[in-house]
Amino acid sequence: MSDVPSGEAPSAIAMSAAEERAANRLTLLWVIPLVVLFPTFILFGMTLRTAQSNLAPIVSAEWFYSIVTMHGLGMVGLWFVAVMAAVCDVIRKYVRLHMWANWTAFLGTIVGVVMLLTATMIGRYGAGWYFLYPLSIHPAGVWADWSTYTFLLANGVLGVVWTIWSLDVLWGIARRYSLPNALSWHYITGEPGPEVPPFILIVTVSLIANLTGLISAVIMLALYALELTGVTDVSDALLMKNLLFLFGHLLVNIIMYLGAGLVYELLPEYAGRPWKNGRWTAVAWNLVLLLIIIAYFHHLYMDFAQLNLVQLIGQVTSYGVAIPSAVVSIYGVLALTWRARMRWTMTSIMMYCGMAGWCVGGIGALIDSTIAFNSKFHNTLWVPAHFHTYFLVGVVLMILGAIFHACEKLSGIPENVSRSRLAIWLICGGGYGFVLMFYLAGAMSIPRRYALYHEVISAGTYLAGTALVFISLVLAGVLLYLWETGRRCVVAFKKV
Amino acid sequence: MIAMMAAAAIGLPIGVADAREAANTDRALKTPDETRLFGREVPDVPLRFADGRDGRLSDLWADRPVFLSLVFSRCAGICSPYLGLLRDTVDQVGGAGDQYQMVVISFDARDRPEDLVALAQHHGLENDRGWTFAAPASSEGLMALCQSLDFEFRWDEQRQQFDHPAITVALRRGKFVRLSVGGEISPGRFKDMLADARGEFVSIYPAPGERGALFRCFDYDPERGFTPNWGMLLLVFPGASALAVAALMFMAARVRSR
Numbered sequence: 102m103s104d105v106p107s108g109e110a111p112s113a114i115a116m117s118a119a120e121e122r123a124a125n126r127l128t129l130l131w132v133i134p135l136v137v138l139f140p141t142f143i144l145f146g147m148t149l150r151t152a153q154s155n156l157a158p159i160v161s162a163e164w165f166y167s168i169v170t171m172h173g174l175g176m177v178g179l180w181f182v183a184v185m186a187a188v189c190d191v192i193r194k195y196v197r198l199h200m201w202a203n204w205t206a207f208l209g210t211i212v213g214v215v216m217l218l219t220a221t222m223i224g225r226y227g228a229g230w231y232f233l234y235p236l237s238i239h240p241a242g243v244w245a246d247w248s249t250y251t252f253l254l255a256n257g258v259l260g261v262v263w264t265i266w267s268l269d270v271l272w273g274i275a276r277r278y279s280l281p282n283a284l285s286w287h288y289i290t291g292e293p294g295p296e297v298p299p300f301i302l303i304v305t306v307s308l309i310a311n312l313t314g315l316i317s318a319v320i321m322l323a324l325y326a327l328e329l330t331g332v333t334d335v336s337d338a339l340l341m342k343n344l345l346f347l348f349g350h351l352l353v354n355i356i357m358y359l360g361a362g363l364v365y366e367l368l369p370e371y372a373g374r375p376w377k378n379g380r381w382t383a384v385a386w387n388l389v390l391l392l393i394i395i396a397y398f399h400h401l402y403m404d405f406a407q408l409n410l411v412q413l414i415g416q417v418t419s420y421g422v423a424i425p426s427a428v429v430s431i432y433g434v435l436a437l438t439w440r441a442r443m444r445w446t447m448t449s450i451m452m453y454c455g456m457a458g459w460c461v462g463g464i465g466a467l468i469d470s471t472i473a474f475n476s477k478f479h480n481t482l483w484v485p486a487h488f489h490t491y492f493l494v495g496v497v498l499m500i501l502g503a504i505f506h507a508c509e510k511l512s513g514i515p516e517n518v519s520r521s522r523l524a525i526w527l528i529c530g531g532g533y534g535f536v537l538m539f540y541l542a543g544a545m546s547i548p549r550r551y552a553l554y555h556e557v558i559s560a561g562t563y564l565a566g567t568a569l570v571f572i573s574l575v576l577a578g579v580l581l582y583l584w585e586t587g588r589r590c591v592v593a594f595k596k597v
Numbered sequence: 598m599i600a601m602m603a604a605a606a607i608g609l610p611i612g613v614a615d616a617r618e619a620a621n622t623d624r625a626l627k628t629p630d631e632t633r634l635f636g637r638e639v640p641d642v643p644l645r646f647a648d649g650r651d652g653r654l655s656d657l658w659a660d661r662p663v664f665l666s667l668v669f670s671r672c673a674g675i676c677s678p679y680l681g682l683l684r685d686t687v688d689q690v691g692g693a694g695d696q697y698q699m700v701v702i703s704f705d706a707r708d709r710p711e712d713l714v715a716l717a718q719h720h721g722l723e724n725d726r727g728w729t730f731a732a733p734a735s736s737e738g739l740m741a742l743c744q745s746l747d748f749e750f751r752w753d754e755q756r757q758q759f760d761h762p763a764i765t766v767a768l769r770r771g772k773f774v775r776l777s778v779g780g781e782i783s784p785g786r787f788k789d790m791l792a793d794a795r796g797e798f799v800s801i802y803p804a805p806g807e808r809g810a811l812f813r814c815f816d817y818d819p820e821r822g823f824t825p826n827w828g829m830l831l832l833v834f835p836g837a838s839a840l841a842v843a844a845l846m847f848m849a850a851r852v853r854s855r
Contacts, residue, residue: 309840313835324812
């Protein structure tokens with residue numbers, strides 16, 4: 102351990118050729134769910150907007166909510182495993198991970214996704230990705246009991262394997278760094294300590310927060326099990342909603358933080374400059390750990406039974422958790438790229454645009470987390486507007502960039518500039534057009550979660566129709582990206 | 598005839614006399630859907646009451662909520678047992694004639710006031726002011742009423758009976774509020790329907806602090822307001838335990854590396 106952070110790059114750990122090969126193969130295997138599921142879930146989303154646009158009466162209301170459930174939960178789950186796979190690929194140069202944990206996550210995720218598809222597409226489970234109590238287990242005959250059990254069991258399977266995965270990465274970090282060092286406290290206090298990449302700091306913060314969410318999910322599933330087995334007659338709806346959003350809010354935010362972590366680690370390779378850790382970076386990300394756990398209260402502003410003090414805490418912590426991390430990260434990206442000899446490639450452009458999308462969506466989220474605005478926007482399409490912004494044109498771009506980086510590096514096939522530029526234009530152009538329709542609908546008070554719009558809110562119908570044009574562009578861009586990435590993945594798989 | 602077949606084809610209720618002329622179809626009768634009916638206005642159709650008076654449906658819903666059941670007196674199937682069970686439920690709940698009005702309407706044009714009186718007598722309801730037996734004064738009125746409630750019925754030539762569901766709907770000032778389909782309404786269900794029809798809040802799960810749940814976030818007392826309950830600790834536990842697990846894991850790794 103050095104006496105003070107030296108400013109030099111932390112040393113990489115040595116891996117045997119066999120270890121390297123096995124890890125690379127598994128990274129490449131994770132591309133398969135991405136290639137299969139990302140376009141599938143986009144098509145699910147298009148189906149929803151088609152139904153809302155009245156262009157084709159392709160689904161009944163019951164089907165609409167089943168598809169909403171699968172689209173929402175599927176996308177969140179997909180990007181969690183994608184970002185974790187990318188993080189594992191990158192973090193291997195700093196810490197040693199167990200292959201069995203990654204394999205457990207891979208196989209468990211496949212089992213979980215199949216169960217979710219069965220529950221929603223065959224059993225028509227349709228309580229939404231947030232499966233709020235009591236609808237989640239009291240479907241009034243809309244879907245069968247077995248699909249409820251399958252859905253909850255699928256969440257249990259995913260929760261267990263993702264917990265194992267998270268713990269293994271944390272264990273890997275713990276074997277190299279002490280907890281205060283991993284959290285970069287020595288940068289804050291100015292005391293001696295090792296050089297810690299900001300990537301390690303962000304992953305440590307994110308995975309501790311992720312554990313919080315996963316434990317919350319375990320408690321929630323246990324309460325469901327008690328009620329379903331007849332041990333209890335009923336559950337407290339407010340408690341269940343708190344637990345659900347403690348889990349869901351954290352999961353979604355962890356994906357974004359880990360995506361930002363990838364940018365901290367990979368973008369410097371394209372800028373030709375290091376992205377060093379520092380006091381303000383450490384302060385910002387430690388604040389995230391402190392505040393993210395209670396920021397979820399902003400999801401419950403509409404719940405009158407929640408104490409007013411708790412609602413105020415929700416607003417203050419929402420600002421407290423978002424501004425430092427976003428400001429430090431955005432400032433960092435601008436400083437890194439300013440007058441740098443940037444190599445603008447698929448990866449670097451996607452990461453840069455992803456940070457911009459995170460910023461835009463984050464502002465939308467901050468507006469929504471302000472109680473005065475939330476009382477107007479909460480049940481409108483403003484909500485899907487902001488989370489589609491920081492996902493589709495935010496963290497998804499960061500993750501896609503990181504995955505392309507891995508596939509390009511392992512395959513040795515250089516980037517096709519015209520195709521990569523076209524893919525980025527299609528995804529970003531289509532993506533911003535698509536979310537704009539949500540924002541406009543939100544500003545017009547078009548409600549969310551409606552399968553069909555009443556004539557008094559018919560504006561929602563043509564906005565949904567217009568959104569379809571933009572989603573088609575996104576889909577085209579995604580397919581082009583997947584073609585470019587997929588063929589590199591196949592070549593890389595043969596090479597490694 | 599063509600008009601009736603067209604009406605049947607698009608799922609509209611078939612008029613009474615015409616229904617018996619209409620060809621039997623294999624299509625299953627649709628059961629009314631509460632979610633689609635909610636808030637729908639029911640037409641104020643002219644009625645002929647069992648005592649021979651003429652009036653309108655609005656005469657009944659003007660003062661209190663109305664529970665409306667559609668039956669026919671010659672029914673050899675569900676109508677009579679259904680009314681008997683409904684009467685038992687109403688007796689248990691009480692308040693008919695004061696808090697709400699039970700209205701039994703025949704959808705068979707052959708039913709005359711004397712048929713309705715006989716039906717009421719069969720159930721011992723002929724002198725109960727909480728119960729009103731009537732039939733629409735015209736087939737147009739009957740059609741409009743049935744359409745407004747998505748109530749379908751069909752003449753079965755072989756059985757010489759109408760196929761129809763057993764339904765009771767709760768109305769508040771002429772608007773649909775709740776629906777019960779099937780052979781029996783439990784007193785609890787009936788009370789829920791009544792509370793809804795009176796514009797009272799009907800919860801589908803316990804209010805905060807209400808007993809029953811193992812863990813609760815808050816207790817509620819009208820005088821003290823909301824106070825945190827021990828269940829709130831379940832929200833603190835994930836964060837505390839995650840930090841503890843992380844701390845232990847890092848300590849264990851340090852110990853192992855020495």
